[in-house]
Amino acid sequence: MTATNVTSLPVAQKSVDDGTIDRAFVLQMAQVPFIAAILVFCAWIGHTVWASVASPNSSLMNHGPIIVVCLGMILAAIIDGWAFKVPNWLTLSLVVSGWVLGGLHDLNMSFDAGRGGFGSALIGTGIGFICLFPMLAIGGMGQGDVKMQMGFGSWIGAFYGYQEAIPMVFYAFAAGAIVGGVFALVMMALRRNIHKNLSNFKEIGTDLKVLVTHGPSKAAERANERRSSWVRLPYGVPLCVGFLGYLTYLYMTNAMPTWTVG
Template sequence: MSENPTTQPMDGTPATSDAAEPQFNPVRPQAMKPEPSDDLGIDREFWIKLLQIPVIGVGFTILAYLGTLAWGALASESWNLPNLGVVLVLSALMLLAAYIDGYAFKVPNWVTLSVVFSGWIIGILHDLGYQAIPGQGGFVAAFACMMLGWLLLYPVFLIGGMGEGDVKMQMGFGCWVGAFYGLNDGAYTTLMAFVVGGIIGGICGVVMIVIRGKYRQNAENVKEIAKDLQVMTTESYSKGQARAVERRSRWDRLPYGVPLCVGFLGFLAFKYFVLPA
């Protein structure tokens, strides 16, 4: 005999079980109470990144001092060269910026603005009479050459020809050479390094056009640049800048920090190893 407790009523109603069916009552998760905030609306990430710049800038200044010591210890008098430890450290920093730009298409502020800040420190040290890091320029020369670097590349940035990091990279280079060479020679070095970098960048751009065969598209880009400048001057700067940014997203990207770096290092090498001859 079956021991099934289910019974069938005589009136034809559905069978029922003597055992009560389990009831499923889902437990509702309690709402998480918001944790009290103590940031007072401060953008902590922004301020952390901002405070990194002077700290890293001091580190770059120490590197300049160590480079000076290393040159004094290792360089031979037969080279007939001044102490170029500062120049070697600057060259290494520009190579770092170019390397990052080469794979990320962006030069971060912790490199460029820290180079600017350290250039100011070196200039101020010279003004105070400290020559542990050699150089002929003070803060004014460093700042002036930095602004020259900005003036040289900012118009190209306005038309979407490069990013902000490239402009800051040129500014950092100008700041250091201003502090090292002084106002006149620093401005000349900044200008000529920019010219060499511009020529190399132009050659790279032409090679890219030839390889990819986008002649018509690049001709249209030239027309669009002229239109952007017209909009900036006759209508609205922000509207023209927005057009330039939108157009730049359609360009074949060139990490301009790389030709800039080649121009910087190329002219410095020319300055010391070709001109003296």
């Protein structure tokens, strides 16, 4: 009898991308509606507390809900400073809760003095994204920081309306960018590698030029070649300082937007 040669079949290798769902991500997304609802409730608390402690003769409008988004920015900055990452459960909840506040204003179901609608909240969210998109496109900033800015824009748009929100979100971002630049210079000085990092600033300018002329993928590819030499910064911290600093400036100079609440 002739022996039959049996050729073993190759064992199927498990693909790294096997199509499985990221359980942690799904759980975070499931939390977003509930946390957003809590933030909206906190906005009502903020409005109520402001009304109870404000002087009856005060000409300043009730900005209680804005205190809530400021606290959200502080929490995001603390987490970013600790873990170099801002979680989706916080940033996306801020975005969604801002949309909900705007929607309540549109339906005349609001409990606060805000006048921006759902559309204004979307515009504020979009302005927040646009401000940081160039740095996101070249990989110079994380998605969490961008979503943090979008959450701020969402609430500012929902409360003040898009006409006030557009310059407010932009100037708050500009203040954060200045603070971030100062932070970076201080860290470079402490590490005694100012010359090397200043050359990186020049390269970032070239990356942004490539972004405009050749698109995001080419700019990101060019930037990634220098990633090993980058100084890692928790950008959520200077963004938060910029947000709070700009709002404080408006408050101290009596330049906060105001209107008659009927």
